[in-house]
Amino acid sequence: MTTKEIQKDLKNKLKPARYEHTLGVSDTAQHLAKIHGYDCAKAALAGLLHDCAKYMADDKKIALCREYGVSISDAEYKNPSLLHAKCGAILAEHEYQIIDFDILHAIRVHTTGVPDMSLLDKIIFIADYIEPNRDKAPHLKELRKLADKDLDETTYLILKDTVDYLKAHEDQPMDPTTVSAYEYYRDWHN
Ligand code: DGI
Ligand code: FE
Ligand code: FE
Numbered sequence: 001m002t003t004k005e006i007q008k009d010l011k012n013k014l015k016p017a018r019y020e021h022t023l024g025v026s027d028t029a030q031h032l033a034k035i036h037g038y039d040c041a042k043a044a045l046a047g048l049l050h051d052c053a054k055y056m057a058d059d060k061k062i063a064l065c066r067e068y069g070v071s072i073s074d075a076e077y078k079n080p081s082l083l084h085a086k087c088g089a090i091l092a093e094h095e096y097q098i099i100d101f102d103i104l105h106a107i108r109v110h111t112t113g114v115p116d117m118s119l120l121d122k123i124i125f126i127a128d129y130i131e132p133n134r135d136k137a138p139h140l141k142e143l144r145k146l147a148d149k150d151l152d153e154t155t156y157l158i159l160k161d162t163v164d165y166l167k168a169h170e171d172q173p174m175d176p177t178t179v180s181a182y183e184y185y186r187d188w189h190n
């Protein structure tokens with residue numbers, strides 16, 4: 001599939017605001033790639049596809065992970081929306097014929113993060129948080145500035161805000177991968 005064909009397909013499947021968000025992530029990822037020395041085309045494609053499974057119902061996401069032998073954590077069973085990241089990587093590979101490991105990995109870990117993320121993982125993780133359509137998260141102004149300078153520090157601060165948010169919302173089960181990603185970047189920071 002060409003980028004144009006992928007865009008058309010996503011526009012059909014995703015809600016309008018979600019589609020605009022994916023375009024924002026794609027643009028922001030391209031911008032960060034240029035500054036931090038990564039392949040802009042790969043960053044743009046990963047950004048475009050990162051939420052491609054967002055339209056799927058929870059039971060379909062669970063079924064898709066089982067079909068492909070992808071593990072599901074307790075937190076993901078309780079909050080299957082988290083699985084749109086793992087399912088996104090499955091769809092990117094099998095529906096959109098992406099074979100690039102870096103792109104598939106960045107999609108797979110974009111929601112929880114993971115310890116020791118690759119350059120593209122961090123670019124997508126950050127672009128997802130700061131793209132221009134986002135307006136609710138705390139510290140957006142500072143994070144948008146910092147992202148041009150220091151991807152590790154920005155990743156740490158986003159994980160910290162995410163963990164703080166989840167701790168304040170007891171109904172939101174914290175995934176062990178979110179915790180280990182946060183602890184990895186916290187220890188790196190100190
Ligand atoms: O899909 P998006 O909305 O663009 O963004 P995303 O894939 O980064 O998902 C963001 C949401 O995921 C945000 O509300 C925080 C939540 N999240 C991240 N890690 C965890 C989590 N939610 C729970 N319950 N547990 C986690 O470990
Ligand atoms: Fe997402
Ligand atoms: Fe995110």
Ligand code: FE
Pocket residue numbers: 021025050051128
């Ligand atoms: Fe997103």
